Amino acid sequence: AVVYLNGERVDYADARVSVEDRGFQFGDGLYEVVRVYGGRFFYLNRHLKRLQKGAEEIYMELDFGLDRLRDVCKKAVVESGFKDASVYIQVTRGVAPRQHAFPEKSSCTWVVIVRQAKPQPDEFYENGVKVITVPDERWTRCNIKTVQLIANCIAKEKAKRAGAYEAVFHRGGIVTEGSSSNLFIVKDRKLFTHPANNLILHGITRSVVLEIAEKLGFDVVEEAFSLDRLFDADEAFVTGTMTEVMPIVKVDGKMIGDGVPGEMTRDIMREFRKLTE
Ligand code: PDD
Numbered sequence: 001a002v003v004y005l006n007g008e009r010v011d012y013a014d015a016r017v018s019v020e021d022r023g024f025q026f027g028d029g030l031y032e033v034v035r036v037y038g039g040r041f042f043y044l045n046r047h048l049k050r051l052q053k054g055a056e057e058i059y060m061e062l063d064f065g066l067d068r069l070r071d072v073c074k075k076a077v078v079e080s081g082f083k084d085a086s087v088y089i090q091v092t093r094g095v096a097p098r099q100h101a102f103p104e105k106s107s108c109t110w111v112v113i114v115r116q117a118k119p120q121p122d123e124f125y126e127n128g129v130k131v132i133t134v135p136d137e138r139w140t141r142c143n144i145k146t147v148q149l150i151a152n153c154i155a156k157e158k159a160k161r162a163g164a165y166e167a168v169f170h171r172g173g174i175v176t177e178g179s180s181s182n183l184f185i186v187k188d189r190k191l192f193t194h195p196a197n198n199l200i201l202h203g204i205t206r207s208v209v210l211e212i213a214e215k216l217g218f219d220v221v222e223e224a225f226s227l228d229r230l231f232d233a234d235e236a237f238v239t240g241t242m243t244e245v246m247p248i249v250k251v252d253g254k255m256i257g258d259g260v261p262g263e264m265t266r267d268i269m270r271e272f273r274k275l276t277e
Contacts, residue, residue: 002080004072004112007064009079017109023092026100027148029109030054030092033241035117036077036085037276042241044073046204051089054144060093063108076114084117086242090147120243125269128249128261129165131238133227134158136169136176136199143198155179165246166238171199174224178238181246182206186235186264190219205239212271218264235262237269244276245269 003015023029032047048066055062062069073087091110096103138151155167156179166178176194177183182203184193191213196202213220230236234257236248245268247261256262261269 002076002114004076006108006110007068007072009076015111017092017111018095020095020098021092021109022094022096022103022106023090023109023147025098027146028058028060028093029090029147030058030060030145031147032087032089032145034073034087034089035241035276036082036087036114039077039083041073041077041087042276043204043208044070046207047089050145050202050204051091054146055091057141057144058146059102060091060108062091062110064110069110069112072112076112080114080116082114082116084119085114086117088113088115092147117242120246124165124246125244126261128247128259130163130250130253131166131168131178131248132159132162132164133170133175133230133252134167134179136171138169141198142176142200143196143202145201152179166243166248168230168238168251170227173226175227175230176200177203178240178243181238181240181243183230183238184209184236185225185230185233186262187229187233189264190221191264192221192223192225192229194224195222203239203241205241205244208272208275209239209245209268212268212275216267216271231256233257235265237261237265245272 003010005015032051034047035042089112091108094106094109096106134155159167168178169176177200194200236256238246247265249259
């Protein structure tokens, strides 16, 4: 892996942060995962914009500058030599003696880690995957991509233990999103997904899929829907930077549609693939 810490290239073993970093102590930080295909960033600017918005939401000043972060990301990918890479960006409020209220003086800790991308197995995309549903036990500002991911981690662990690809959250019977993905369903040739409000992450892949759907002339409904609607869907899929567009064929052991990736899902997958080529 190629690692940049606060703008400087460092050896992996030397890439360390303080025990009093607020990211470590409070989860007081933000992150992004960006994909590189064939040496080209996939919507890097959308990720940086989301990071900037998140920083504003938590009163954190990105004191190093977004342009510098963009330059470091590009440099790190070139230096890695990886044509297909995942770029992990993390920014925290920095180091200060432990006190909940924000420190008056601290400078951001910011990290860029480039790794070779590990795509999901082809058969997942060909045959579809299973998901489980779990209660959404997160806070109510899920639009902020904070590093406080324990609820997401617990959900993903439950999925893993159930032999499922993903855990889909529901809050009071309303389906929100996956533990690290957004969820779409198809019913009667219409595409449904949770509105981009405070209860979900406004996924970059989600936004790209909405653009694809529009291009394909699909009817899109950004409206909250219940668990029953999910079970009753004709098709379903999740989206995410590393997940891409992943068809779902089973929810809590119940078959979706014909138990194979749906037609509209496959249309969207094909268009998505084109954008990555
Ligand atoms: N996860 N919802 C949640 C809760 C997520 O954590 C993610 C991304 C998404 C999809 O967002 P995007 O399309 O911008 O990747 C939706 C990242 C990849 C992760 O935690 O690794």
